[in-house]
Amino acid sequence: MTMTHPLDPQSTFLRRALLADAVLSGATGLMMIAGADVLSGLLDLPAMLLRAAGLMLVPYVAFVLYAGTRAEIARSAVAAIIVINLAWTAASIGLLFTGFVSPNVLGYTFVVFQAAVVGVLAEVQIVGLRR
Numbered sequence: 001m002t003m004t005h006p007l008d009p010q011s012t013f014l015r016r017a018l019l020a021d022a023v024l025s026g027a028t029g030l031m032m033i034a035g036a037d038v039l040s041g042l043l044d045l046p047a048m049l050l051r052a053a054g055l056m057l058v059p060y061v062a063f064v065l066y067a068g069t070r071a072e073i074a075r076s077a078v079a080a081i082i083v084i085n086l087a088w089t090a091a092s093i094g095l096l097f098t099g100f101v102s103p104n105v106l107g108y109t110f111v112v113f114q115a116a117v118v119g120v121l122a123e124v125q126i127v128g129l130r131r
Contacts, residue, residue, distance in 0.1 A: 011073055011128065011131065013127075013128045013131055014073060014078065014125065014128030014129060014131065015068055015073060017121065017124045017125050017127075017128045018064055018067060018068030018073070018078070018081065018125065018128075019065075019068050019069075020121065020124075021064050021068075021081070021085070021121045021125070022061050022064040022065045022068060024117065024121070025057050025060060025061050025064065025118075026057070026061045028054070028057065028114060029053075029054040029055070029056075029057030029058060029060075029061060030054065031054070032050045032051060032053055032054030032057075033051055033054035033055060034054075035050075036048075036050040036051040036054065039110075042106060042107075043103050043104065043106055043107030043110050044101075044102060044103045044104040044106075044107045045101055045103050045107050045110075045111075046101065049101065060084065063077075063080075063081070064081055067081060075129065078125060078128070078129050079129070081125060082122050082125050082126055082129070085118050085119070085121055085122035085125070086119070086122050088115070088118050089115045089116075089118045089119040089122065092111050092112075092114065092115035092118070093111075093112070093115050095111065096108065096111055096112075
């Protein structure tokens, strides 16, 4: 049996990092779900891919919100969030090398920028976890 060691309830830095992740991921997800067709035309990325990525963010945002709003933040939840963020970052960059998509310059910029933001969020969460 694995014990969950809760973090200090006063871990404001980590709590804010988690809530920022939820807000940014939620906004990005909504944009990709509702605006998939428009974004597809602007970025030369498949609308289905954008919509699917946005839909994947819905349960993620719910999980991050849940974890970030508990009286005590569970280390195991934060560790899972960090792993998911790092996987998203790697998958986003990896997508550009698969040949599955052929985005234009704005599309490349979008994919790289959102991957970088998610990577920074993971790093900030790692810092918060170590505090």
